[in-house]
Amino acid sequence: MQTRLRSFNWPHLLLLLALWPYAALTAAAGWSPDAVLGAGTLGALLWLMLWERRLPQHQPWQALPAELARDGAFLGINAVAEALASALLMGLGIYWARYHATPGWAAELPPLLALPLALALGELGPFALHRLAHSRPWLWRIHSLHHHPAKLNAANSVLAHPLNVIWNKLARVLPWLLLGFEPQVMLWAALFIQVQGAAVHANIRGSLGPLDWLIGSAELHRWHHSALEGEAQNYGTAIPLWDQLFGSYLRRPRAQPKQLGLYARQAEMATNTLVA
Template sequence: MWRRAAPACTPMNTDLETGTSVPRRLHTMNWPHLLLLAALPPAAWALRDWPPEQVLALLGLASLAFLMLAERLWPLRKDWQARGPELARDGGFLGLNALVDSLTGLLLSSLALRSGLGGHGLALDLHPGLALPLAIALGELGPFALHRWAHQSPWLWRFHALHHQPTKLNAANAVLAHPLNAAWNQAARLLPWLLLGFSAEVMLWAALFLQVQGLAVHANLRGSLGPLNWLIGSAELHRWHHSVVEAEAHNYGTAIPLWDQLFGSFVHRPGQAPARLGLFAGTAPPTWLPACCRG
């Protein structure tokens, strides 16, 4: 029931839409992704006096808008552009899952304070230069494990399948996820941070990086991150995860490839891309979702 179809992969130096040769720019760096990451620290610093939830919301929306504009100017595939009905669907899920994230975070933070965990923990006194990469790695570990499990468990897959329904990837449908999927990701990300007592500043910086990466790896953009693919997630890597070929649909990590590298699920084929994206054969999102929300 969970098997996939098996078309061959497509070379990245060909147009994925027509199969014809394209200019060398497909071999250049994915500059919009790099520029977005470079702009994140000064933007966050400029908003340092704002409440963290407002910083996350504003920079998240700004990042999404920037990536969608970049997709219009430097698309990998023109037929992967988001259309009107898809934008309406994705906008609805953006609002819904933002609410789910907020409520999940509020609940976990309240429980941490009531249990005496707030402001205490092994990570509280770490130098930010050590605390931030550790927070990013731990913030990715829980979602990575649940993501991998969701591909193995029929019960979890029926919720996670919604994210895999689109047959094209772009920044807008990065937010297409079942609310339960969004809740378990948020909980798995926050729990280690709260239990280990990371400072509010470190948690904010880590959350900003994970949020931006979650959008950028879905973007329909030309180019590669080159050697950086071994350090951070990219669209070039994440497209393999959405492949309809089971043997290559790995890369369960989003922001960083560390856990895939350690657990043997890292797929990196420079110069190539999956030929088709989409769902497992014979699966579908929960039928009780409205028709407009099924991908």
């Protein structure tokens, strides 16, 4: 039992447990949603990067100084992309409120029911676009940036094309707005999803055990970045629900892909789109 407990990815588990007091404290302090998300995401990245140094899954996956500089630049670029998407969503929200004054049915749900539903719906759109991006060259040209590294760590979790960031945010938040979820529910769901996005890329030893039937884990997500096409499954990030329902859930406890990066067909698509 002791060995089993030590094999757990405790930094990931503790990070998720810390979200609830963090949400309560920032709500009591009256922080804006942008401040909550920004500080929560940066805090999660720093926490995960600290534990990557102490408990690395693979030492060669540690981020090099040049890679940290690259990923820091993309963090800033994509913060601007997020702000643009938020401005667009705000405009759409104002329009919707003006011409559809009746709140959506989700506004009546209790938080304990609304939050898991918001998580599931918030993952559905990005999941569908993610699968599509792996099969459509015109989308793959944008998404492939995230798959080029042959290593995974918390820092390169933010390595994504700004358009990829924008379409994910729109696909996630629009259903929430249309269905009328309460602002706090949307904030907590968004915080969980963003923190999970960093945690599943983290180069930290251990697993979540049977919990990865319910929530995304680094052990699951590494298969998505496999250089073997048959292993590159698990398109969901925060939760594996849609992979389980649509047949792309791959779980191999205590096993790891031998190599990360682009597999042959992905490399061919990338070459073709670059030539085009």
